[in-house]
Amino acid sequence: MLLMPPMSSVMESHSGQSFIRSTAFGYVDVDAESAESATEEGNAAYRSAGSVLNLADARFGIVDSDYTTSRWGDRSPDGLPVYVWTFRKSSTNRTLPPPVYLLRHEIGHDLFVRYLVPSTKRDQYGGDAPDWLDEMAAVAFEGEALKAIRRRAAVRYAREAKLIPLQRFLTMVHPEMATGSIPASSGQLAPVFEARSNETLQFYSTATAFYDFLVIRTKSAAIIAQLAAAFRDGENLDQWILARTGYEERENGIDALNADFLTWIACDPDYGGGASR
Ligand SMILES: [Zn+2]
Known part of the structure; x- marks a missing residue:
């Protein structure tokens, strides 16, 4: 109250x-x-x-x-x-x-971090979840104007082969964490507004695009809450994603998923398939 x-x-x-x-x-x-x-x-x-x-x-x-x-x-x-x-x-x-x-x-x-996947360790970005999932949760909160900028950037990065491949995105340390610009020792996320790593914008754009892609492929608006629950249950998130997107039986499923992701970026109306882009 x-x-x-x-x-x-x-x-x-x-x-x-x-x-x-x-x-x-x-x-x-x-x-x-x-x-x-x-x-x-x-x-x-x-x-x-x-x-x-x-x-x-x-x-x-x-x-x-x-x-x-x-x-x-x-x-x-x-x-x-x-x-x-x-x-x-x-x-x-x-x-x-x-x-x-x-x-x-x-x-x-x-x-x-407060309610879905808290932080129990020091020196990490956000909570115990992989850095990409921490960042995906935050970009999913962004307004349409900022999302549109991230989507246009994703199309451009994909065309220039600069979008971060999922094989790497799903395992990498947050680029700002990697540069040491985030004070990690407090265990609390401090807002950082000026990117120090030249890979940060690709990381954010990849997070936005992969979130949109997962929502469409899994038909789940709350895919992030489901990913967090799978993480808390100790599931391997890569395998969980492959199962949810129909690639778990494929050899090199993550490569196939990444190829699907890039094709989708090139064609989706909100991405490269839009008339205005
Ligand atoms: Zn963030």
């Missing part, structure tokens, strides 16, 4: 700048200027938690970093995860804030 004021009675606090508002997903504690974008990101993440991760009512708060000493993913006194975000360029901070549309991506990471 949240001890928050209802939507109609906006409470003023934090030297008159921040407003705590209750929302469908929990609450936002941000300045009036950021309230709309914070609520929009939270609503989108809440919907994706249901459709992508099968989490029926994943509630959380979104708080402006200027108004809290909490860190990303801490729990509020009410027990909700708190997502601390920098919405504005402050007088003390000379760097630009991260684009707010990345907030839902980062919430996707946290919810996946």
Whole structure:
């Protein structure tokens, strides 16, 4: 239960700048200027938690970093995860804030690790799940505009033979982890907004495309929740994917799956088969 004021009675606090508002997903504690974008990101993440991760009512708060000493993913006194975000360029901070549309991506990471496949080890990206599955959960939370950019990039990478082959994608360390740009020792995912590895964009595009491909091939919108359950059950995810996509009986099934994946990228209307691309 949240001890928050209802939507109609906006409470003023934090030297008159921040407003705590209750929302469908929990609450936002941000300045009036950021309230709309914070609520929009939270609503989108809440919907994706249901459709992508099968989490029926994943509630959380979104708080402006200027108004809290909490860190990303801490729990509020009410027990909700708190997502601390920098919405504005402050007088003390000379760097630009991260684009707010990345907030839902980062919430996707946290919810996946918090509820589906937690982290029990140090020095790893996200949780115990393979890095590609951690990242796939987050890109699945992204909005349509960003997805369209990732899809166009996937088509381009595929044409230039730069898309990461599934044989490698399913086993590789996250490119940003490999460069050491993610502080892994905390066991908590810290948002990173500037790619240091030149393979990061391919990794994200491959994750978006493989997610779309799996949803279509398996006819399962919640394929990520199913993959997480298979992982928790100790299944070999490569074999599980091959079985779900009809390649388990094939010799070199993963090669056949990758060939199918590339053909699909070339032809699917949202990818290379679209009229506008
Ligand atoms: Zn990510």
